[in-house]
Amino acid sequence: xxxxxxxxxxxxxxxxxxxxxxxxxxxxxxxxxxxxxxxxxxxxxxxxxxxxxxxxxxxxxxxxxxxxxxxxxxxxxxxxxxxxxxxxxxxxxxxxxxxxxxxxxxxxxxxxxxxxxxxxxxxxxxxxxxxxxxxxxxxxxxxxxxxxxxxxxxxxxxxxxxxxxxxxxxxxxxxxxxxxxxxxxxxxxxxxxxxxxxxxxxxxxxxxxxxxxxxxxxxxxxxxxxxxxxx
Ligand code: ADE
Numbered sequence: 001x002x003x004x005x006x007x008x009x010x011x012x013x014x015x016x017x018x019x020x021x022x023x024x025x026x027x028x029x030x031x032x033x034x035x036x037x038x039x040x041x042x043x044x045x046x047x048x049x050x051x052x053x054x055x056x057x058x059x060x061x062x063x064x065x066x067x068x069x070x071x072x073x074x075x076x077x078x079x080x081x082x083x084x085x086x087x088x089x090x091x092x093x094x095x096x097x098x099x100x101x102x103x104x105x106x107x108x109x110x111x112x113x114x115x116x117x118x119x120x121x122x123x124x125x126x127x128x129x130x131x132x133x134x135x136x137x138x139x140x141x142x143x144x145x146x147x148x149x150x151x152x153x154x155x156x157x158x159x160x161x162x163x164x165x166x167x168x169x170x171x172x173x174x175x176x177x178x179x180x181x182x183x184x185x186x187x188x189x190x191x192x193x194x195x196x197x198x199x200x201x202x203x204x205x206x207x208x209x210x211x212x213x214x215x216x217x218x219x220x221x222x223x224x225x226x227x228x229x230x231x
Pocket of ligand 1: 086087088112130131132133134135136137138139140143
């Protein structure tokens with residue numbers, strides 16, 4: 001999978017992708033991430049990429065021409081399955097969306113900034129408008145990082161233990177159960193006995209109970225969707 005991110009602050013994203021599992025995934029050759037500086041496609045020598053809004057009002061609007069140039073240059077090289085635009089008025093991102101996107105080959109993510117992009121960009125180029133939550137960030141870069149991370153960690157070869165993505169919170173619509181490691185006792189605080197029992201069926205049963213309990217307490221909406229399946 002290849003992700004191309006278009007941003008006017010590439011430094012914000014460069015270091016993010018040079019760390020941890022995403023670095024390994026790129027080293028293994030299973031994923032590719034490219035960060036493009038929108039200013040390189042600016043309309044003049046001053047690097048201009050935004051302008052005042054027609055009709056007035058506070059805040060600048062990202063211009064159509066630099067974004068068109070950048071997206072058109074990328075599309076001339078390869079086919080893209082999705083052009084994602086990060087914006088607080090987009091569809092709410094979820095594990096289900098990450099799963100769906102992880103099946104794509106090539107994705108462009110366009111980071112919004114200021115008052116957003118000229119609407120014609122959204123109309124002509126963008127296939128998916130995504131929000132990562134009901135709050136407003138100062139730019140779409142953190143959203144692009146969140147979306148990329150959630151998608152790329154699902155690609156086989158990115159994580160050490162490929163099966164572990166399947167047991168994440170949300171993968172089965174439930175929150176993940178608690179986990180413990182050595183020592184089995186610390187300052188008198190004990191690890192639940194069942195996890196030390198070596199009885200795998202009992203361990204699995206305990207984990208499912210804990211998942212259901214956590215989901216019921218913390219995310220009642222998710223829980224009510226689940227009860228028909230597990231009972
Ligand atoms: N840009 C600013 N806020 C955002 C959000 N909540 N999600 C995605 N992009 C954004």
